[in-house]
Amino acid sequence: MSQMQIVWLIAVIAFGILEAVTFQFISIWFAGGALLAMIASLLGAGVLVESIVFIASTIALLLLTRPFVKKLAK
Secondary structure, three states: OOHHHHHHHHHHHHHHHHHHHHOOOOOHHHHHHHHHHHHHHHOOOOHHHHHHHHHHHHHHHHHHHHHHHHHHHO
16 A cells, blocks of 8 residues: 555544544545545545545535435434
8 A cells, every 4th residue: 555545544534433423424525535535546646636536526525415414414
């Protein structure tokens, strides 16, 4: 594993733990974005591409799933 793959794995774990502790559905999207960035890293993407994947996928996950999660939370 490369250094960035380890960084993304740590981010996935940290965001997952934070979500489990808070139960606020705040960091789950960051965990998903970090997971997708780690996959990009495994496929050989550079740090810039990984960062773009992280940001774009986090925003996309937030926009696509937030209304559904709000309904479930009620």
